[in-house]
Amino acid sequence: MDNGLSLYLVAFGGLLLVAVLLDDLAARVRVPGILMVLLLGLLIENHVDVAGTREITLLNLDQAQQITEAALVLVLFFGGLTTNWQQVRGVIRPAARLATIGVLITAALITLVVFGFGLSQGTESVSVLLPRSLFVGAMVASTDASAVLALLRPLQGRLPKPLTDLIECESGFNDPIAVVLAGLALALAGGEGVGAGLLVTDLIRQFLLGILIGFLGGSLTVQLLGTRMGLNQTSMLPVVSLALLMVLSGGTSLLGGSPLLAAYVAGLVLGNSSDLDQGCLEEAHSSYAKMAELLLFLCMGLVVKPQDVVYAAALAFVLFLVMQLVRLLMVQILLWRTPFSSGERIFVCWAGLRGAVPIAMAINAWSSDVSWGASMPPLALAVVLFGLFIQGFALVPMARRMKLTLPLEDTDPAAAS
Secondary structure, three states: HHHHHHHHHHHHHHHHHHHHHHHHHHHHHHHHHHHHHHHHHHOOOOOEEHHHHHHEEOHHHHHHHHHHHHEEEEEHHHHHHHHOOOHHHHHHHHHHHHHHHHHHHHHHHHHHHHHHHHHHHOOOOHHHHHHHHHHHHOOOOOOOHHHHHHHHHOOOOOHHHHHHHHHHHHHHHHHHHHHHHHHHHHHHHHHOOOOOHHHHHHHHHHHHHHHHHHHHHHHHHHHHHHHHHOOOOOOOOHHHHHHHHHEEEEHHHHOOOOOHHHHHHHHHHHHHHOOOOHHHHHHHHHHHHHHHHHHHHHHHHOOOOOOHHHHHHHHHHHHHHHHHHHHHHHHHHHOOOOOOOOOHEEEEEEEEOOOHHHHHHHHHOOOOOOOOOHHHHHHHHHHHHHHHHHHHHHHHHHHHOOOOOOOOOOHHHHHHH
């Protein structure tokens, strides 16, 4: 084995092991695990050496971009896999409104605020400001249920089931919409001389192809596993489903579709099939998704310089406040005539944490040719950090103060008699 490869295996294996230990420690002390993993990445020196005029790093930008794209496929596939139509049927409509109309409202209002602020500065043209503003709006429009539910572990089983279903279902649906909007922003930013019609056509093609290929690929896999029972076993099912995901995401990308949408839709199909061992699938892919999430946050911490995050902190804090106001307005409007109480609606507003998806989008923008791409990762990282610090630590106390928690069930047989 090459010495360079050996060094990378030791370095990243060690970092991943430390990240896992930190995540476990975070669960014990009730601190967001992704927060500790992000800080780990920021504290590790990415610069290794200089060879001539070339800087040697543990992780360069191209490598980080490829890792984050693969990680996002795993995260979205798991999001689709764990969305059970039967269990969330009662909240499908409000969750769908939040994940579609809500994302569009959030992205549009934040875009307007960022665009207006940029115009007031008067230093950049509209052709530069508009795509950047739209990208920022799309980048922070989606929520991350895994971060929220991890922080709510002390209240596991004590929150109303419709409330947790709504939070989880919304975050599972809104990631693809935000990714599509971010893709449109990048297309507009790099679309000099390209007509708007061509951009819209390309976006629609990515969207429709992603859905179609994801549905067909997932359906064919269900048929394959249903007819070949030897593959539908505990030892084989995770391997077959992961192989499907690799072929599906790569093939969709080659055909011009959205691999992220394809992964999510395929996860929905597999996750709602009665012919498969759902427990085995979810257990295996929860491990894959957890590894992907840890790698994603590690990569972000490694390639972003801590001083850049400090420089972006003021703008990120203003953006965070705007996000909270926009989400408060959006949730109150879209959940107005629903069974959810005013306290539950406020809790849903506060539970809109950002996580892996904005970070992956930011690195994708950085690796593209847009002039403002390099400023996105520090901004995204700072926004995620503010959310974890401010929202994260207040979720459990807020649920208790608003009396949303249910009493613990008495399991003592003597007490029941």
